[in-house]
Amino acid sequence: xxxxxxxxxxxxxxxxxxxxxxxxxxxxxxxxxxxxxxxxxxxxxxxxxxxxxxxxxxxxxxxxxxxxxxxxxxxxxxxxxxxxxxxxxxxxxxxxxxxxxxxxxxxxxxxxxxxxxxxxxxxxxxxxxxxxxxxxxxxxxxxxxxxxxxxxxxxxxxxxxxxxxxxxxxxxxxxxxxxxxxxxxxxxxxxxxxxxxxxxxxxxxxxxxxxxxxxxxxxxxxxxxxxxxxxxxxxxxxxxxxxxxxxxxxxxxxxxxxxxxxxxxxxxxxxxxxxxxxxxxxxxxxxxxxxxxxx
Amino acid sequence: xxxxxxxxxxxxxxxxxxxxxxxxxxxxxxxxxxxxxxxxxxxxxxxxxxxxxxxxxxxxxxxxxxxxxxxxxxxxxxxxxxxxxxxxxxxxxxxxxxxxxxxxxxxxxxxxxxxxxxxxxxxxxxxxxxxxxxxxxxxxxxxxxxxxxxxxxxxxxxxxxxxxxxxxxxxxxxxxxxxxxxxxxxxxxxxxxxxxxxxxxxxxxxxxxxxxxxxxxxxxxxxxxxxxxxxxxxxxxxxxxxxxxxxxxxxxxxxxxxxxxxxxxxxxxxxxxxxxxxxxxxxxxxxxxxxxxxxxxxxxxxxxxxxxxxxxxxxxxxxxxxxxxxxxx
Numbered sequence: 001x002x003x004x005x006x007x008x009x010x011x012x013x014x015x016x017x018x019x020x021x022x023x024x025x026x027x028x029x030x031x032x033x034x035x036x037x038x039x040x041x042x043x044x045x046x047x048x049x050x051x052x053x054x055x056x057x058x059x060x061x062x063x064x065x066x067x068x069x070x071x072x073x074x075x076x077x078x079x080x081x082x083x084x085x086x087x088x089x090x091x092x093x094x095x096x097x098x099x100x101x102x103x104x105x106x107x108x109x110x111x112x113x114x115x116x117x118x119x120x121x122x123x124x125x126x127x128x129x130x131x132x133x134x135x136x137x138x139x140x141x142x143x144x145x146x147x148x149x150x151x152x153x154x155x156x157x158x159x160x161x162x163x164x165x166x167x168x169x170x171x172x173x174x175x176x177x178x179x180x181x182x183x184x185x186x187x188x189x190x191x192x193x194x195x196x197x198x199x200x201x202x203x204x205x206x207x208x209x210x211x212x213x214x215x216x217x218x219x220x221x222x223x224x225x226x227x228x229x230x231x232x233x234x235x236x237x238x239x240x241x242x243x244x245x246x247x248x249x250x251x252x253x254x255x256x257x258x259x260x261x262x263x264x265x266x267x268x269x270x271x272x273x274x275x276x277x278x279x280x281x282x283x284x285x286x287x288x289x290x291x292x293x294x295x
Numbered sequence: 296x297x298x299x300x301x302x303x304x305x306x307x308x309x310x311x312x313x314x315x316x317x318x319x320x321x322x323x324x325x326x327x328x329x330x331x332x333x334x335x336x337x338x339x340x341x342x343x344x345x346x347x348x349x350x351x352x353x354x355x356x357x358x359x360x361x362x363x364x365x366x367x368x369x370x371x372x373x374x375x376x377x378x379x380x381x382x383x384x385x386x387x388x389x390x391x392x393x394x395x396x397x398x399x400x401x402x403x404x405x406x407x408x409x410x411x412x413x414x415x416x417x418x419x420x421x422x423x424x425x426x427x428x429x430x431x432x433x434x435x436x437x438x439x440x441x442x443x444x445x446x447x448x449x450x451x452x453x454x455x456x457x458x459x460x461x462x463x464x465x466x467x468x469x470x471x472x473x474x475x476x477x478x479x480x481x482x483x484x485x486x487x488x489x490x491x492x493x494x495x496x497x498x499x500x501x502x503x504x505x506x507x508x509x510x511x512x513x514x515x516x517x518x519x520x521x522x523x524x525x526x527x528x529x530x531x532x533x534x535x536x537x538x539x540x541x542x543x544x545x546x547x548x549x550x551x552x553x554x555x556x557x558x559x560x561x562x563x564x565x566x567x568x569x570x571x572x573x574x575x576x577x578x579x580x581x582x583x584x585x586x587x588x589x590x591x592x593x594x595x596x597x598x599x600x601x602x603x604x605x606x607x608x609x610x611x612x613x614x615x616x617x618x619x620x621x622x623x624x
Contacts, residue, residue, distance in 0.1 A: 175375055175377060175379035176379050176380075176381055176382070178346050178366070178373070178375070178379065179373065179375060179379040179381070179440075180381075180392070181345075181346070181365065181366045181367055182344060182345075182346070182366045182367075182371055182372065182373035182441070183392055183393035183396065183440070183441075183443075183444055184367045184393055184396045184397060184444060185367065185392075185393075185396050186367060189396065193392075194381060197383040198382070198383065
């Protein structure tokens with residue numbers, strides 16, 4: 001039938017000693033650096049049973065931190081998703097003057113240490129910043145308040161969606177969008193029915209990464225938050241605060257919550273992925289669909 | 296739909312894709328834009344379709360200036376070189392796309408899609424995705440999708456370029472029949488002169504962003520305006536510095552007026568056609584196309600001396616009159 005079908009999988013080769021060695025090194029590396037420490041956090045948390053954990057997780061300071069982290073993420077992720085898609089389309093499709101500069105600029109939050117981003121925000125919005133006093137006079141406090149934390153989180157997680165979507169847009173090309181236009185589709189409808197489906201995996205991956213980063217951001221947030229327990233303390237700051245107050249159970253319990261949230265995000269993604277694939281392809285073509293997803 | 300193009304100019308950086316092009320395409324005609332790559336033919340098609348904006352000039356469809364209008368407002372069907380299938384939609388949904396945008400009733404959409412898929416003979420593939428189709432099937436789907444919105448003009452960019460020879464021939468004839476049934480004004484771009492001659496009733500020959508000549512296939516073949524058109528359409532060789540069709544060279548056994556002495560270097564039998572490769576006394580090479588019967592009557596064999604006489608030799612002002620000594624295709 002069609003010539004561009006995925007080629008049949010190469011026959012399984014006998015495992016050579018070198019392959020085994022390489023695999024062993026990779027797995028040991030992962031185990032030592034990733035699995036063991038994370039596992040230990042879980043173990044230490046429940047060392048003295050579940051009671052102290054429940055107690056730590058029902059304190060008002062923890063609950064406030066948990067709530068704040070959720071709020072910040074719920075604001076930052078849609079912002080960056082929408083901005084990311086718009087920026088990617090602008091850079092790839094419209095190629096504005098100074099596009100190359102803008103393109104480099106978008107990576108800045110990755111290149112800069114989050115601490116620097118936090119300090120930069122204070123220089124603009126702080127009490128002695130460029131527009132900070134102006135805003136404060138109107139009763140709007142940014143630094144040492146929730147808006148500053150949201151801003152810092154948006155900034156540090158800004159590149160994810162853009163970077164995931166841009167290569168997809170390039171790869172898809174303009175053919176399908178042009179075809180839709182000749183069939184009478186306006187630009188919004190073309191975006192919704194042609195462009196968005198084509199880039200949706202990039203958007204989803206970008207959103208996942210943005211979410212994970214938003215939940216876990218520490219450096220920039222720690223500079224701008226002021227760390228007022230129960231007010232401007234996010235989960236990561238709460239972990240640090242508990243740790244330094246000689247409350248290991250409180251610190252580990254909050255860490256476990258953070259880890260579980262990240263896990264839930266990743267799990268949600270894989271469920272979504274398999275669900276979409278099953279809906280899109282009939283039974284007989286599922287293997288091909290899986291192959292495509294892997295690519 | 297009648298298409299009128301006035302003084303169209305388009306540059307891409309330093310490259311002049313179209314240079315003050317004027318063209319009129321009759322309502323209901325089947326026209327080929329023919330030229331080598333870089334001649335501007337695709338740019339012209341895309342500007343007519345509204346996919347590209349000209350730097351200067353105007354596009355007038357049925358008396359209405361549409362130069363600055365988007366493609367949605369032009370009532371066209373466009374078939375892309377690589378078909379541009381909507382990859383995440385089934386064949387059915389691809390074809391239905393234009394109709395759902397027009398908010399037609401569901402029953403009407405279903406009926407129309409079924410009709411079109413039957414017309415292009417892929418009704419059994421309605422639930423497949425484009426990635427599961429062959430090139431020819433994708434091409435048919437692209438045609439059905441473009442026809443679904445009942446365009447008043449069908450534009451095709453190298454529609455058969457990416458298909459293998461057999462499928463290409465088949466789809467060509469199919470397009471011709473489709474046009475004869477629907478009479479929708481059709482313009483297609485091609486670099487293949489045989490394809491243009493085979494399908495179109497009007498050919499526009501382009502080179503370097505200009506129209507070199509336009510006319511019926513016969514016109515262009517018999518009365519080329521310049522050396523470029525003559526060499527681009529049909530086989531050409533040279534005798535005494537003039538361009539000649541190889542089948543317009545008579546080979547004679549004895550010297551006659553206007554005939555030059557040549558040595559038969561090689562004789563190639565291509566079934567009905569026989570190709571005689573000839574060398575002039577000064578070393579200049581040329582070739583003649585004969586029927587098998589003519590070749591037999593003359594007893595043309597390698598090493599023989601014969602006399603060649605050109606029936607319609609042409610000289611043109613444009614100096615590039617090299618021509619192809621031996622056909623490449």
